[in-house]
Amino acid sequence: MVVTSNREPDVFTAISHPARRHMLDLLAETDRSVSALAGHFRMSRPAVSQHLRILLDSGLVTEQRHGRERRYHLVPQQLASVRDWLARYERFWDDRLRRLQAHLIATKSNKQKPCAKSNHE
Amino acid sequence: MVVTSNREPDVFTAISHPARRHMLDLLAETDRSVSALAGHFRMSRPAVSQHLRILLDSGLVTEQRHGRERRYHLVPQQLASVRDWLARYERFWDDRLRRLQAHLIATKSNKQKPCAKSNHE
DNA sequence: TTGGCACGTAAGCAATCACTTACGTATATT
DNA sequence: AATATACGTAAGTGATTGCTTACGTGCCAA
Numbered sequence: 001m002v003v004t005s006n007r008e009p010d011v012f013t014a015i016s017h018p019a020r021r022h023m024l025d026l027l028a029e030t031d032r033s034v035s036a037l038a039g040h041f042r043m044s045r046p047a048v049s050q051h052l053r054i055l056l057d058s059g060l061v062t063e064q065r066h067g068r069e070r071r072y073h074l075v076p077q078q079l080a081s082v083r084d085w086l087a088r089y090e091r092f093w094d095d096r097l098r099r100l101q102a103h104l105i106a107t108k109s110n111k112q113k114p115c116a117k118s119n120h121e
Numbered sequence: 122m123v124v125t126s127n128r129e130p131d132v133f134t135a136i137s138h139p140a141r142r143h144m145l146d147l148l149a150e151t152d153r154s155v156s157a158l159a160g161h162f163r164m165s166r167p168a169v170s171q172h173l174r175i176l177l178d179s180g181l182v183t184e185q186r187h188g189r190e191r192r193y194h195l196v197p198q199q200l201a202s203v204r205d206w207l208a209r210y211e212r213f214w215d216d217r218l219r220r221l222q223a224h225l226i227a228t229k230s231n232k233q234k235p236c237a238k239s240n241h242e
Numbered sequence: 243t244t245g246g247c248a249c250g251t252a253a254g255c256a257a258t259c260a261c262t263t264a265c266g267t268a269t270a271t272t
Numbered sequence: 273a274a275t276a277t278a279c280g281t282a283a284g285t286g287a288t289t290g291c292t293t294a295c296g297t298g299c300c301a302a
Contacts, residue, residue: 016137017290021206028209034249047291049250068248068299076213083211085142086204088149092197138260155279168261170280189269189278 011081014058019043020051027061027074034070132202135179140164141172148182148195155191 015021023037038048052072055061059078063070136142144158159169173193176182180199184191 010137010139012137012139012142016131016133018131018133019290021133025209028213035247043290044292045248046250046293050290053250065299070249074213076210079207079210082203083207086200086207088146089197089200090204092149092195140260156277164260165262166278167263167280171260174280186269191279 009054009057011058011060011078014054014060015079015082017051017054020055023048023051023055023072024060024074027072028076031064031071031073033066034072037072130175130178132179132181132199135175135181136200136203138172141176144169144172144176144193145181145195148193149197152185152192152194154187155193158193 015024019041022040026032026037026040034045034049034052037052038045041048052061052063055072056063060075061072062075063072065071136145140162143161147153147158147161155166155170155173158173159166162169173182173184176193177184181196182193183196184193186192
């Protein structure tokens with residue numbers, strides 16, 4: 001049975017702590033149990049559980065029971081709100097994405113040179 | 122004289138508060154004074170100043186004195202750390218970028234520099 | 243059944259956060 | 273000079289964070 005969150009705290013708050021971002025990074029590789037995650041941190045295992053609870057409540061992870069283990073699974077779709085907010089600022093510093101957007105909108109596919117780098121200001 | 126931050130708190134922490142994200146949104150339109158910003162919030166003006174201090178310390182804004190005003194200016198480049206961290210997860214939910222990556226890999230027959238991010242691990 | 247393992251939760255605590263009001267300082271106006 | 277404006281800072285406060293240790297529950301193995 002997959003358990004999802006009931007509350008709805010902020011994703012921005014959830015990712016504000018370095019340890020929680022590290023946990024997400026680890027879960028991006030593969031699902032992991034609490035003990036497997038705790039092995040990467042100096043804090044106590046209950047502390048890891050508390051961070052996981054925050055991630056669970058934010059919807060960024062789900063948990064699944066396997067015997068006496070609980071494997072945590074990344075739900076990267078929940079990062080969409082961060083991406084969407086950040087997208088407003090991309091035009092300021094990401095020429096490449098802007099060009100990609102133009103390229104995709106055009107969809108002419110005659111221009112075969114989307115791989116140019118330019119940090120022009 | 123443009124004043125930049127001396128300390129170096131986390132950008133992730135700076136953007137974790139909704140009010141501070143809103144301030145950045147407002148500064149993305151144009152530079153603004155503290156009073157101009159405070160007009161968009163219910164909190165007191167000193168509270169706005171305190172939030173601006175956090176943004177200043179994170180490097181997300183700079184301040185510039187103009188007479189008795191202080192105009193705050195967005196420094197969107199400081200959001201790069203957020204973008205870079207988020208980029209690791211794009212392959213999970215951004216079909217467009219994934220297609221671009223596939224496209225670039227497919228057209229990589231020559232010795233051209235790949236401009237897609239290496240999503241290794 | 244008995245014991246051990248994996249995990250969540252409760253309780254407690256120091257530190258930090260997010261606000262308030264009060265006040266100080268520099269600049270502009272008259 | 274006197275006053276008003278724009279702003280930062282100090283001090284105080286209640287709420288929250290991030291950790292710890294202690295303990296309870298559920299599952300598995302001997």
